Amino acid sequence: LQGKFEVGKGEEGDVEKLISLGQMINKTALCGLGKTAANPVLSTIRYFRHEYDEHIRDKKCSVGVCAGLTRASCQSACPAGVDVPGFVSLVKEKCYEDAIKLHRNRNPFATICSRVCFHPCESKCRRDAFDSAVAIRAVKRFMVDQESDIQLPTVYESKENANRRVAIIGAGPAGLSCAYFLARIGYRPVIYESEAVAGGMMVQAIPQYRLPRNLLDKEIKMITEMGVTIKYNKKLGRDFSLDDLRKESFESVFLAVGAPNSVALDIPGNQSIGIFSALDFLKIYNLQGKFEVGKEVIVIGGGNAAIDSARVAKRLGANNVTIVYRRSREDMPAYEEEINDAINEGILIKTLVAPLEVISKNNRVSGLKCVKMTVSEYDRSGRKGPKETEEKFTIIADQIVMAVSQKLDSKSLFHDPNKVGGPSVEVEVDRYGFVKIDSISRQTSTPWLFSGGDAVRGPASVVDAIADGEKAAVEINKFITSKYNSPWRLQQRNNVHFDPDAEPSTTERAAVPKIAAEKRKNNFAEVELGYSEEVTIKQAERCLRCDYGK
Secondary structure: OHHHHHOOOOOOOHHHHHHHHHHHHHHHOOOHHHHHOOHHHHHHHHHHHHHHHHHHHHOOOOOOOOHHHOOOHHHHHOOOOOOHHHHHHHHHOOOHHHHHHHHHOOOOOHHHHHHHOOOHHHHOOHHHHOOOOOOHHHHHHHHHHOOOOOOOOOOOOOHHHHOOOEEEEOOOHHHHHHHHHHHHOOOOOEEEOOOOOOOOHHHHOOOOOOOOHHHHHHHHHHHHOOOOEEEOOOOEOOOEOHHHHHHOOOOEEEEOOOOOEEOOOOOOOOOOEOEEEHHHHHHHHHHHOOOOOOOEEEEEOOOHHHHHHHHHHHHOOOOEEEEEEOOOHHHOOOOHHHHHHHHHOOOEEEEOEEEEEEEEEOOEEEEEEEEEEEEEEEOOOOOEEEEEEEEEEEEEOOEEEEOOOEEOOHHHHOEOOOOOOOEOOOOOEOOOOOEOOOOOOOEOOOOOEEEOOHHHHOOOOHHHHHHHHHHHHHHHHHHHHOOOOOHHHOOOOOOOOOOOOOOOOOOOOOOOOEOOHHHHOOOOOOOEOOOOHHHHHHHHOOOOOOOOOO
8 A cells, every 4th residue: 555655646535545564464464573573664654644645645745755756856845835846947948937937837926036045956856866956046036036027837717616605714825826836727716815015924924135125015916806805903802704705605715814912931031111022013113114122132932933933123223132042053943045144144042941930120121131951962953952051141131022932812713803702703723723634635624624834833934834835726616516626737848849868967055145244234235246147057957857858
């Protein structure tokens, strides 16, 4: 049975057969060795069931080890399934419009992802075993910068689908992507957005020096011009309920509200004046264009939100910005290049330091009492856990930004503003408060309600949310029409010439030019400058074309 999964022939019910057979062997085997023989298989199903489901339903191996399902390891690593070698080879031939269309066949946000994607494709690039990975994101950046008129892949008209009503809650990357793919097969979805602008965390949390707003607006406009309607200042649980949508004859709803609530750090003094969550801090500045920062700012956390908050605080005039993180530098979940940029801009990062108490004077922040940590044994996260030492110290501060984690307030989300008490629709959530869905169908405990993005998985990346939106679009269409209609999933071939006998390019990976740290740390100009055409072509030539002949 397991061999079927490796070549893309797995079927619904095969996993259940494996479980049944494994349990039978455990119970009926006559020797001790036989009783444990099935345990490795049962363990993989228990801890990696999502990978089995992916192999069966999506015919994809995201880790790129199943030869029958891996066209190119970079493509398998991309959550959205973008044809990476395809668009890179088109860029090499200077066919920029075709390259953009090929990218948008699986991911509408080519421009956005050329700025903010954490490029998992590069982590699986086979060129890395030879010297270094192809600079895929930088090649993409040059590609999209050549776009004058929006380039769209094929959009299919359907009068039947145009008359079917689908609602999407949340105009972040998951919701917008779901709308995009539904529009490509003829739907006219309606998005309800709680804020006055679309983009979700892309506009609320990502600073302009990483993602200029005009580029974000361009791709959102592209989606609305495909027939997608966005209704602004409409918040679920406040302005309408799920029941209301059903009364308006929506056949299906996609819930993509993200994880918009911050988790407070439970330490003494955490209610002092001058403490902000990273989400509030970034959202206020990004949406209002101003924020009064302190002179001595501390940011607690080690993720991208912490790095972004620190770099924004520095740009807004803070004299000193210090990041404290309780684990080691190697364990910081923020992108490595962002960490290095922050250090170059004069931000101090103190690792293996945990906050103990907020020191305040007249109820205002005056410092943060910390304890030095040391590396201990491996914990449940798979990393070596931090352990407190006896060394304690205080860092002076007049403002603290907490970038600890995010959550979903499901209780208020599913509240019906038209009823007294009780939710409008029962939606099952997990122990952390995130929405529970079927990993294959994307359905919640209410069959017509689908969900994805951070509302399901917790805080993750833009490209993960995009992938969830695409999967939801496929499943919503199947739920409504009983048809599996997703033409973008058919593998496209490009006509770019490739000589498999030619020697690989010996060009080394080029660094992406950036504005000097001293010139950028006091303004919000885009940090990365991008490659020239000459450099881009040479970098694209480094691709080994692992997809060739497949």
